[in-house]
Amino acid sequence: MKAFQDYYPDEYAHCYGCGRNNAQGHQLRSYWDGDVTVAHFTPKPEHISMPGFVYGGVIASLIDCHGVGSAAAFASREQGGDMDDNPELRYVTGKLDVDFLAPTPLGPELELRARLLELAPKRVNVEVSLSAAGQLCAKGLVIAVRLPPSMA
């Protein structure tokens, strides 16, 4: 099954959070699950904050990458195709808000789920939840904006 990030061309696949060409990165992979999207990630031992808990910056990173990848997928679906049909729909993060609702235990696989809040011509708003062992630990809002020419 092809992840959203597998559609990114090679020159855009270096991202520390989700780039398949970044050996040191998290290599997050996001998929459809009906009308929402899902990704799974098991933090490494070094992704610690306090002993026993996941570092908030890693949580923010996962929400960021799952949100932006999902934004491209939501926008492609709206155009009536998959991401291969809409290579111009590349997004970057304009705004990232994360609420840490409960300490996230370090050890279990984390699940990220995203749903579309709003789709505008140059912007996609996505809500992302992060759970560990069935408990909601963090919620995020990602405002993804179309890749500006200055970054392309």
Added chain:
Amino acid sequence: MKAFQDYYPDEYAHCYGCGRNNAQGHQLRSYWDGDVTVAHFTPKPEHISMPGFVYGGVIASLIDCHGVGSAAAFASREQGGDMDDNPELRYVTGKLDVDFLAPTPLGPELELRARLLELAPKRVNVEVSLSAAGQLCAKGLVIAVRLPPSMA
């Protein structure tokens, strides 16, 4: 010169963003600069998003750790001492909001500056800016909350 993070006891110094005992982490160090606080960090080549630019998750991580460390420093100053005098003033991230204002170039040292917005008994609100080569690239709000007993 002692960084805020140098006051964290060894058992709280594993954080991936700022723990001196985390060899794989960013090891961010924050200091006073008059009434505000400052930290510097040079991203590694793997901290990439698009070619030439810094990954947003690393930017969020730096804002997070500089904000939380600064929260402890601001709270200690309010108590009339340095962080050694107030070991109970340990904080974790309750909320992290980041606005990405301009693409952050990968290469130059980044500068983080934080100022106190509000200090409450169990919460400190901090505003953090991130600049590269003198240009403001991101702004963040960190709501730091006193370390809950469940994490201690």
